Amino acid sequence: DSGVTQTPKHLITATGQRVTLRCSPRSGDLSVYWYQQSLDQGLQFLIQYYNGEERAKGNILERFSAQQFPDLHSELNLSSLELGDSALYFCASSVASGLTDTQYFGPGTRLTVL
């Protein structure tokens, strides 16, 4: 158990819908990262927040957005869902944002878009 929690564990929805994935980092961690893992694309970095502010953006679609709240939990919002958005979504956290920071991954949310 990494100490990072994600809810829900599974989510099944239809195309065109909007969902919110939630992540709580390990106690004391200020950074939260979001990743998408699909069968054909491996693990893709989406976005990172540090202490409530966006720090880095990866391959995140405009239909997706995220935020980190004052209590440091984070939410990833996915809208206008398409079949291709079906994937495992991981959240990871680290203490800060420095050179040697290790990321600890949550158990993931499996999203199925029908």
Add this chain to the structure above:
Amino acid sequence: GQNIDQPTEMTATEGAIVQINCTYQTSGFNGLFWYQQHAGEAPTFLSYNVLDGLEEKGRFSSFLSRSKGYSYLLLKELQMKDSASYLCAVRDHDFNKFYFGSGTKLNVKP
């Protein structure tokens, strides 16, 4: 752009040694990470290299050559539970951007 290559799949025997290679071409470099991921589970951190050389951690070691854009993960005394995917990840010069390879699926046979 970023390009990280790993073999797709490898097979080895219990008790043996296996080396999983990773080559990378990135616009910047601030560290290389190895993660283990069992099917359907979250990746777990194994090792980190930022300077050239070998880092040893029990049965696992990781090597880095920055000039060659090359790393390997060495697993000794293989156990059945080592059957998993091994992900190589490079951190860009922007400390916050990570790029993962597609992973190497390791099958350990009795």
